[in-house]
Amino acid sequence: MSDLTTTVSRYLDIWNEADADKRAAAIAELFTADAPYIDPLAAVEGHAGFAAVVAGARDQFKGLGFELHGAVDAHHDQARFQWGLVTEPGAEPIAIGFDVIVTDAEGKIKAVYGFLDKVPAA
Amino acid sequence: MSDLTTTVSRYLDIWNEADADKRAAAIAELFTADAPYIDPLAAVEGHAGFAAVVAGARDQFKGLGFELHGAVDAHHDQARFQWGLVTEPGAEPIAIGFDVIVTDAEGKIKAVYGFLDKVPAA
Numbered sequence: 626m627s628d629l630t631t632t633v634s635r636y637l638d639i640w641n642e643a644d645a646d647k648r649a650a651a652i653a654e655l656f657t658a659d660a661p662y663i664d665p666l667a668a669v670e671g672h673a674g675f676a677a678v679v680a681g682a683r684d685q686f687k688g689l690g691f692e693l694h695g696a697v698d699a700h701h702d703q704a705r706f707q708w709g710l711v712t713e714p715g716a717e718p719i720a721i722g723f724d725v726i727v728t729d730a731e732g733k734i735k736a737v738y739g740f741l742d743k744v745p746a747a
Numbered sequence: 748m749s750d751l752t753t754t755v756s757r758y759l760d761i762w763n764e765a766d767a768d769k770r771a772a773a774i775a776e777l778f779t780a781d782a783p784y785i786d787p788l789a790a791v792e793g794h795a796g797f798a799a800v801v802a803g804a805r806d807q808f809k810g811l812g813f814e815l816h817g818a819v820d821a822h823h824d825q826a827r828f829q830w831g832l833v834t835e836p837g838a839e840p841i842a843i844g845f846d847v848i849v850t851d852a853e854g855k856i857k858a859v860y861g862f863l864d865k866v867p868a869a
Contacts, residue, residue, distance in 0.1 A: 700862075705860075736849075738847050740820055
């Protein structure tokens with residue numbers, strides 16, 4: 626497992642962490658202080674900004690999980706991957722997103738650029 | 748055509764520009780001074796670095812053209828798209844790449860994160 630695959634795994638763990646304090650600690654450990662997180666619905670910077678986005682998504686999609694969809698494609702300090710929003714592990718995702726994450730020399734995430742491939746039915 | 752679609756079009760024009768001076772001028776106009784360009788085969792920063800990457804690719808794939816493959820998906824200050832390396836406009840690409848570009852407040856490209864979807868047969 627490459628470092629970046631591990632980073633993606635830890636990133637998705639944050640989305641799945643139910644405890645807000647544990648999420649905050651994991652974000653502080655994994656992200657640089659001013660990392661931008663930008664997807665079609667949110668554009669924030671820094672730990673508190675990203676924590677709020679995750680809290681909002683977890684509230685909107687209560688009980689659902691985020692999992693890696695397909696493989697992580699990584700080189701240099703960047704990775705691309707799809708994630709799925711699922712009712713249970715391995716289920717057909719009700720939403721699929723795509724992120725590029727960029728890390729710094731220490732392996733911390735310094736930016737997340739997100740897009741959506743499949744949005745939930747209204 | 749959104750600003751970012753125009754930016755992607757100008758970006759691909761640079762790859763197709765045969766004149767090195769015109770390429771340099773277009774790069775200076777379109778990119779911030781220290782913009783990273785990182786794909787699986789190259790990791791550079793700044794105008795001269797990117798110009799060298801383009802010159803190298805043009806030399807390696809003489810006579811071929813770079814064109815948008817599919818649509819540009821853009822929001823906020825970022826866009827994702829695929830490009831194809833083609834023998835003539837509209838031909839089946841011999842290589843397909845995928846880039847995320849990020850722009851600054853003035854619309855200049857401040858980063859390109861590239862990946863490869865289809866590589867040329869050896």
